[in-house]
Amino acid sequence: xxxxxxxxxxxxxxxxxxxxxxxxxxxxxxxxxxxxxxxxxxxxxxxxxxxxxxxxxxxxxxxxxxxxxxxxxxxxxxxxxxxxxxxxxxxxxxxxxxxxxxxxxxxxxxxxxxxxxxxxxxxxxxxxxxxxxxxxxxxxxxxxxxxxxxxxxxxxxxxxxxxxxxxxxxxxxxxxxxxxxxxxxxxxxxxxxxxxxxxxxxxxxxxxxxxxxxxxxxxxxxxxxxxxxxxxxxxxxxxxxxxxxxxxxxxxxxxxxxxxxxxxxxxxxxxxxxxxxxxxxxxxxxxxxxxxxxxxxxxxxxxxxxxxxxxxxxxxxxxxxxxxxxxxxxxxxxxxxxxxxxx
Amino acid sequence: xxxxxxxxxxxxxxxxxxxxxxxxxxxxxxxxxxxxxxxxxxxxxxxxxxxxxxxxxxxxxxxxxxxxxxxxxxxxxxxxxxxxxxxxxxxxxxxxxxxxxxxxxxxxxxxxxxxxxxxxxxxxxxxxxxxxxxxxxxxxxxxxxxxxxxxxxxxxxxxxxxxxxxxxxxxxxxxxxxxxxxxxxxxxxxxxxxxxxxxxxxxxxxxxxxxxxxxxxxxxxxxxxxxxxxxxxxxxxxxxxxxxxxxxxxxxxxxxxxxxxxxxxxxxxxxxxxxxxxxxxxxxxxxxxxxxxxxxxxxxxxxxxxxxxxxxxxxxxxxxxxxxxxxxxxxxxxxxxxxxxxx
Numbered sequence: 001x002x003x004x005x006x007x008x009x010x011x012x013x014x015x016x017x018x019x020x021x022x023x024x025x026x027x028x029x030x031x032x033x034x035x036x037x038x039x040x041x042x043x044x045x046x047x048x049x050x051x052x053x054x055x056x057x058x059x060x061x062x063x064x065x066x067x068x069x070x071x072x073x074x075x076x077x078x079x080x081x082x083x084x085x086x087x088x089x090x091x092x093x094x095x096x097x098x099x100x101x102x103x104x105x106x107x108x109x110x111x112x113x114x115x116x117x118x119x120x121x122x123x124x125x126x127x128x129x130x131x132x133x134x135x136x137x138x139x140x141x142x143x144x145x146x147x148x149x150x151x152x153x154x155x156x157x158x159x160x161x162x163x164x165x166x167x168x169x170x171x172x173x174x175x176x177x178x179x180x181x182x183x184x185x186x187x188x189x190x191x192x193x194x195x196x197x198x199x200x201x202x203x204x205x206x207x208x209x210x211x212x213x214x215x216x217x218x219x220x221x222x223x224x225x226x227x228x229x230x231x232x233x234x235x236x237x238x239x240x241x242x243x244x245x246x247x248x249x250x251x252x253x254x255x256x257x258x259x260x261x262x263x264x265x266x267x268x269x270x271x272x273x274x275x276x277x278x279x280x281x282x283x284x285x286x287x288x289x290x291x292x293x294x295x296x297x298x299x300x301x302x303x304x305x306x307x308x309x310x311x312x313x314x315x316x317x318x319x320x321x322x323x324x325x326x327x328x329x330x331x332x333x334x335x336x337x338x339x340x341x342x343x
Numbered sequence: 344x345x346x347x348x349x350x351x352x353x354x355x356x357x358x359x360x361x362x363x364x365x366x367x368x369x370x371x372x373x374x375x376x377x378x379x380x381x382x383x384x385x386x387x388x389x390x391x392x393x394x395x396x397x398x399x400x401x402x403x404x405x406x407x408x409x410x411x412x413x414x415x416x417x418x419x420x421x422x423x424x425x426x427x428x429x430x431x432x433x434x435x436x437x438x439x440x441x442x443x444x445x446x447x448x449x450x451x452x453x454x455x456x457x458x459x460x461x462x463x464x465x466x467x468x469x470x471x472x473x474x475x476x477x478x479x480x481x482x483x484x485x486x487x488x489x490x491x492x493x494x495x496x497x498x499x500x501x502x503x504x505x506x507x508x509x510x511x512x513x514x515x516x517x518x519x520x521x522x523x524x525x526x527x528x529x530x531x532x533x534x535x536x537x538x539x540x541x542x543x544x545x546x547x548x549x550x551x552x553x554x555x556x557x558x559x560x561x562x563x564x565x566x567x568x569x570x571x572x573x574x575x576x577x578x579x580x581x582x583x584x585x586x587x588x589x590x591x592x593x594x595x596x597x598x599x600x601x602x603x604x605x606x607x608x609x610x611x612x613x614x615x616x617x618x619x620x621x622x623x624x625x626x627x628x629x630x631x632x633x634x635x636x637x638x639x640x641x642x643x644x645x646x647x648x649x650x651x652x653x654x655x656x657x658x659x660x661x662x663x664x665x666x667x668x669x670x671x672x673x674x675x676x677x678x679x680x681x682x683x684x685x686x
Contacts (some may be wrong), residue, residue: 249565297638298365306554312559
């Protein structure tokens with residue numbers, strides 16, 4: 001059985017998602033700098049998963065530290081937190097997980113106790129995430145009718161989280177409830193998370209999955225082949241506007257135009273009451289070679305301009321419901337995230 | 344200077360578009376079967392260009408024929424027409440060009456005269472196509488304001504036609520009229536005509552072009568970075584419904600949702616009064632390995648279901664205007680193609 005990420009006493013191990021679907025290769029990092037690089041270079045990706053990876057990276061830095069003065073240790077560890085905070089800008093779960101680790105560092109008065117607490121907290125974040133996803137799945141599966149074909153985008157699956165998945169957790173839960181469902185997975189250019197990762201993990205679970213190109217979504221919606229869309233999220237602003245993988249906004253417009261429900265599944269840690277709306281969300285721009293080359297093969301002429309925003313913002317008005325482990329916000333355009341973050 | 348296709352006395356030469364943008368390789372076919380294969384395997388693609396290729400392939404078959412009985416010759420040539428008619432099903436220009444050749448065959452009473460006439464007709468179809476594109480460009484450029492950023496999809500350029508292009512002909516004409524314009528080229532999965540071909544030919548012409556992934560179109564429209572969309576067509580039904588490269592429909596929905604004009608540029612030979620509406624258009628399904636592999640690199644798990652429709656249908660209601668060499672149909676949803684085919 002595969003795993004996304006694992007704490008291995010003196011190392012952080014993770015599946016190298018860049019090698020999927022052809023090779024299942026695990027990396028074992030014994031140095032926190034390598035964990036930060038793994039987040040940056042998308043060995044591990046997905047908002048909840050990079051939160052867990054950062055927490056484990058900080059725990060790794062702690063147990064490897066040779067400093068024996070508590071103040072110097074705390075100062076070094078806060079710098080480590082800063083390094084992880086700079087790896088990727090859009091997913092708020094990253095900052096949420098780092099904050100949990102930072103709170104422990106700031107309160108601590110003893111190096112060994114602090115190291116133990118950080119290791120324990122990182123594992124707790126991981127375990128909690130899996131439990132959270134199962135709750136999201138349970139709340140979300142009520143929206144998936146028997147016989148539905150569900151479209152998903154990017155990968156909000158076991159491999160984007162500690163395990164089970166958010167959007168794919170809802171699909172897994174529906175299957176566990178005995179519903180016969182089919183999945184359309186959009187390939188999700190440029191990084192092809194839908195083709196390489198979602199298709200791979202659903203195929204492993206024997207869930208009936210059809211891969212399509214992103215530009216085919218409208219065509220299949222028009223042919224009434226899709227009954228709902230479900231995606232994950234990287235950050236949900238106070239008004240319900242949702243940052244997720246580039247292309248999600250396009251899918252939300254298509255769903256709306258065809259009268260198809262559009263669901264966002266995400267843990268509470270993705271909700272960001274400090275960000276008023278989508279305009280305030282920082283959108284990461286990634287290297288243009290991710291578009292110009294596909295696994296080393298050049299597909300664009302040398303010297304052409306390319307734009308590569310990694311995320312876009314879906315306005316709350318295009319979202320039918322936001323599904324979390326604490327419950328569901330229907331019509332988030334009306335209430336924003338208030339019903340859950342204030343509750 | 345590159346060319347799409349050329350009649351070379353005893354051969355048909357064409358740029359192998361599968362090798363772009365890395366290599367500029369020309370193929371020289373001396374056997375009509377190889378020309379038919381070149382159409383099937385997309386060495387040459389684009390509705391007007393495959394019409395020209397089929398016409399030249401038929402001319403090639405004629406001059407290579409060793410038959411010296413006129414009736415046997417005509418019968419052989421009609422079979423050749425049939426072979427070309429079976430290469431690809433969606434683009435109506437293919438059948439239009441074959442019909443022009445078939446009319447000559449059916450009327451002919453002398454083998455040598457027929458051979459001459461077929462060679463002449465194929466070259467005429469080619470020459471006329473370039474002139475037609477320049478007229479389309481002239482009519483179309485009026486819709487492109489100075490300073491516009493124009494989004495285009497797939498390749499409706501010099502390499503989809505005898506030269507100059509339909510949608511890209513409109514862009515070229517706007518540039519020739521001194522307008523400063525920018526182009527956003529959608530990469531167009533799975534065959535990547537936008538990344539490999541449109542970006543390549545516009546870059547050669549020093550037209551300011553930015554490559555984006557198909558799923559980014561909505562994001563850039565929302566940011567008001569795009570003032571209009573212009574695409575080609577493979578078949579336009581009597582009511583104005585338009586078959587074009589898969590994904591065009593999705594772009595038309597996005598344009599409509601953002602209040603952005605959506606233009607179709609195509610020669611009259613693309614208008615098909617015999618097809619009442621989009622539901623009657625046959626949509627080619629291509630090999631799923633075009634999605635599972637990108638130039639030999641596997642991007643999808645072995646055994647996963649994949650769908651690969653090559654075209655979709657944009658309803659007339661999503662089209663602001665259809666631009667042809669005979670004039671423009673504004674609001675085709677109101678009139679269908681009647682104003683031009685009956686005119």
